[in-house]
Amino acid sequence: MVPILAWLALTGSIFFPCSFLICTFLLRKWVGIQSTAVQTAVAMRLTSVLQAFMASVCGWYIVTHCYHDFLYARCWLVDTYMSFGLPYMLYDIGAMYASYHRDAEAKQNAIISKKLTFVPFLNRQKLIITHHLLVAFVGYPIALFYRNGKGDFFLGCILLTELSSPFVNLRAILKKFNRTGSNLYRINNALILLIFFLCRILIFPITFWVYSWDKQVYWFQVPWMIPWHCTLGCTIIGGFQLMWYVMFAKAMWKMHEKGAKVDRNKNLANGAVGEKSA
Template sequence: MKSKVQLISQIKKEHKKTHMHIPMIFIVVSTLVLSVLSLADLEWEDKISINRGFSLFCYGLVFFTVLYHTLNNLLLRTSSGQRFIKTYKLSVGDVYDISNKIVSAIQALFCCLTGLTCCTYSCFRNILRTSHYISEAYAWFGAAYFLYDIWSMYKVHSMKILQATVNGDAKKSGVKFLNYLKTHAVIVGHHIFIGAFGFLVITYLRGGLGDCFFGFVYLMEASTPFVSLRGILSKIGLKSSNLYVVNGLVMLAVFFICRVAMFPGVIYLYSQSVDLDYFSAIESLPRGCKISILILLLPQIYWFFLMVKGASQVLKRKVTKKKTSKNVH
């Protein structure tokens, strides 16, 4: 069993890893540039070969992993980062968590750019058959994110456990990666399922359908940057700020539009393209497609309900505080 001295030493080792942010920034930019250049010879509607796709997957794995380390470096090893940490009294675990959320937001922005490109190109042509190579290309690149994020969440969890152990608040447990996979089976399973399911549907199981529909699926990530910002604001103690409330309301609106209302909207587009009424169009969909829609839609409705509930509680607290402060004055 490790002593507190050993555990503190392990935390310091994590600090020592974070002093190479300039080379890391170069690697992050290089992998992104190489990913774009690897697609330069493609025509708009070309398909992504397995060899090209695997290269994009490797670029993605390096990009997201090194980006995460770069953000940790900038916060832990630069003077401005140190000031930020001291101002908001953050632990190393908090820094890891913030970096994880920033990478998540950046990945979501990439998804949105992919979705906008797909919709702009495909939805004004034959929406059932027209595709853009960026859809498959980012399916390969973005699939790496889900593997990275499992590892990143483990790093956040592991550091928090180490610090709790040093402070005498917890016993040493859950630090091993396999232990983490067992204790967080739901979120790990969700990442593996969404990553694998989305990748296979977009690259191989789409049944010849065009990217107008899959572009909207990519746009589901539009709410993620606001979710990430909400978590960061909470972490730095600004949960009662006006920015937190405004961000939460915007997050709620974007989530509803892109993750709930999007489904009936896309089905309406489909009904128009096949010249059927709305419900006949739903009936005409393949069984696998209808099951996929339910798998994607039902969790969104549940999460939206939780968000509405949380937002109403925040607004109630705001109103109560204002009334209290008025009564005091």
């Protein structure tokens, strides 16, 4: 079994970087984007959308095949996708750094040594880097080797959290193309707040409630009933999701306030012009 999982991990470590390179090529040749910084940023986001789509489909398949027995039902796709998807977390850190470095070069219109951008990148993205490393080196090993065949249903639920990722990445792509004033950007922001909350925050109390219903106990008893590493994992992952949600909400509120201020200034200016005309 372990050699198969290793081959799946190797396949994933090839698949995600190749997907990134293919997206970069297509953006340059087919879409006509010549900026290396834009190519890198958009290719990174498109690869993230691809991973999110695969994870969500796998999560849905696992949940629908294991809902009849929340704790002991098994699904072959759990270990398969966990092994295949593990390298994505490490790839994504590299892709984010490549995007950050290209952006820095584009802003200064010069070739910059990677030594000058690496530490600032770590400082700026320390939250998501920490998340990715914890998932790769703590979450995946626990999911693959320390569950004793239990909880496939709940891992399927965890994979379903990726349903919000396409909307988050679309927001970044629209921002990259200076479309923050478009209706699509505003609608997508509203969808992010809704879907992110449902898929990445509410999913944890829901899974606890499902477990409590199955065991006929109160839901707040669940964290003390399940293995400690499961409680710790849910706490850490849920904590990251909550922090990101607050960050999204603050950023969107600032954008709303800025837009409202611009509209007020336009109205005042139009009013002044009207008075002069009169």
